[in-house]
Amino acid sequence: MTSSAAAPGPSLPAPADPWPAPRVVRPVDIVTSLPGSKSLTNRALVLAALADGPSVVRRALRSRDTLLMAQALTSLGSTVDTSGDDWTVTPGPFDRDAAVDCGLAGTVMRFVPPIAGLSTGSVAFDGDAHMRKRPVGEILTALRGLGVDVHDDERGALPFTIAGTGSVRGGTVVIDASASSQFVSALLLAGATYEHGVDVRHDGKPIPSLPHIEMTVSMLRAHGVDVDDSDADRWAVAPGPIHAADHLIEPDLSNAGPFVALAAATGGTVTVRDWPTTTDQAGDALRGILAAMGCDVRLDDDGLHVTGPERLTGVDLDLHDVGELTPVVAALCALADGPSHLRGIAHIRGHETDRVTALATELAGLGADVTEHPDGLSFRPAPLHGGVFHTYADHRMAHAGVVVGAAVDGVLVEDVATTAKTFPDFAGAWTRVTDGATRPAGA
Template structure:
């Protein structure tokens, strides 16, 4: 039985059903989070640098274009994933298209504050509802003028795109308090530019929760790797000392969060899926994936840098706090809808401010296909029920699309709205998914 199609003018992709147990090796492109942090630091460095294995996706390409407009030179090497970055003076009198990339809209306003003129920021319609106030309030506290448009034209600090950062060629530095309860990116944004401030930056988080702490730890590690002194010895307080940012030749790790739906496919269809290049130590939140998959019924092993996940088709519900890895929630919510017992995902209230309100979106789409998924104050409760096919809307959110594909491995007639939105972080996802199933590229749309 197939539900009535959801109303959509966007293209629909027929999610392929697995014919049997999988036996696949999936090469996952570089980490978006690491790529875009490394690009920012390379553009502010004391000399030319190179990124190898960098992700090339819409988010990364938007970051490249933005850094070029701010004065850096970014060129491709022998492969598109090799990027040579030559810093230049940070220049203003330009505009930046953020698309739907949180790392662009949040990481670059502090860089733009170093420019010698105005820098206007705007993005996709969906980006205009994503919260921006904490990082802009932090800049305001450091003496940087930021002005909004439309309804926010008279606001002391704008809350959303579009806005203009009025750069004066330098940022004084100092102490500032922000509430980063909505996104760890607000902290990372200020830390990444702080080595170029005139004086040390002392940044305090004053909110009640701090989501995705591993992403802040990733930022701190990236800064230390290029010679920047960062003191994070006190909870919720970071101090960055101004100084040179060393140019590097850096290899980017695979994106472990993008690997999650492929590895989870082994639990849904049975069989084994392998991802090469899995690091033994990492700051990526996706490092949680193997343990979580084992808790849900799979087995995982790491051998010579290849992570293998095996499944039997049995999936068990779990109760887990995903505060440190909220980006994994769509994958595990869909797994939970196919499990043999209920699941509770906690600590992810901040997902309401991502590409879409991911909690509402997951509850709506799992329910649309016959499941039971209920929002809580800080997460989701998923109670397994028999599922049926239908349109799974994605809300221009790449992780909604990859999760829908995972559901379609077991549930016939799932149609994924606008699977091309996966290009945000994983270009060619539908082809990679088809090859995992041993089908070449015939399932591409």
């Protein structure tokens, strides 16, 4: 079976009644194509808006987060044509007052303020209610140190306003990026446009999700930007032009998580088309994680092939660099025949929700023997049962819910539509790939 996904509008639909997750009663055998990477799409949009000419973002992900980024850049003065599969971005003068809706998009909240400093207008930022709890103060403090006028009533959170002066001095700044790698990426993306560039130095606990900073550096270099990352915890971007460059967006490998986990949970086979042979995406770590849990994993010209085992093996994993994979991996750990321990993930408490507590709460509610730690989760084998799996408006939580629901009768996923944040029509795509291997509702 082959599936693909359609496109939503920029706003999350209102939560509906809990969605009955399809219960898979026989091994699946599917081939699927996935939407593009949100991380790559939003970085490409930012760089295109700052470039010295028009650029095209090919196979852009059309989701709430990316449409919010396109709207944000348009409000500043760029032109982003999102009418087709390939989005053309024409840089424009940042010469107007603007209001930026961050929604639940951390990339919008963190990547756009360093650009707003280049505007000659006043740029106001706000977002969904939960976004006022997500960390952004480190970036605002850094921007002040680089010469940007920031008004946030000293709260270090949304809402805030950037009063642009048309240029940013730039220079050296020391930050603590232990809460999010996006703090570093945000400053690097705009750094070449600053008068003295930007020299970002991290001072704190290890930075989570380092592959995302490596992704940022690779994309900057593709635009001709000089980036020195030869020293640990230091990234220096030289001042100069950001040349126009087109990007072909890879499939979102983190969004592949529930699909390849479906193979693991059912003992079936899933092939994800167009899986890149080399990539900076954190989701590529799924290959090693699934192999450690007993899956047969193979990458060839046709894509990534995952075949699940008869019994899932428990694992002991440090997910510090790939924390976004935790919800799906935790769901599989709850289904495994042996004990598991996931560690190094304290930083995901500051994601769309406190994912450590949310996972412990919701998986325990379905019968899992799970223990929450300050930086992780431990699992012991236990029989699971049905119930409502709450998502907390977090797309990755919904992914975890449907994985458990594939293996357990009666799992109802609350607000599955929150997946529109990064995956258009996820529920429809999931229904299509499980069709033919499911138990009819009420059976």
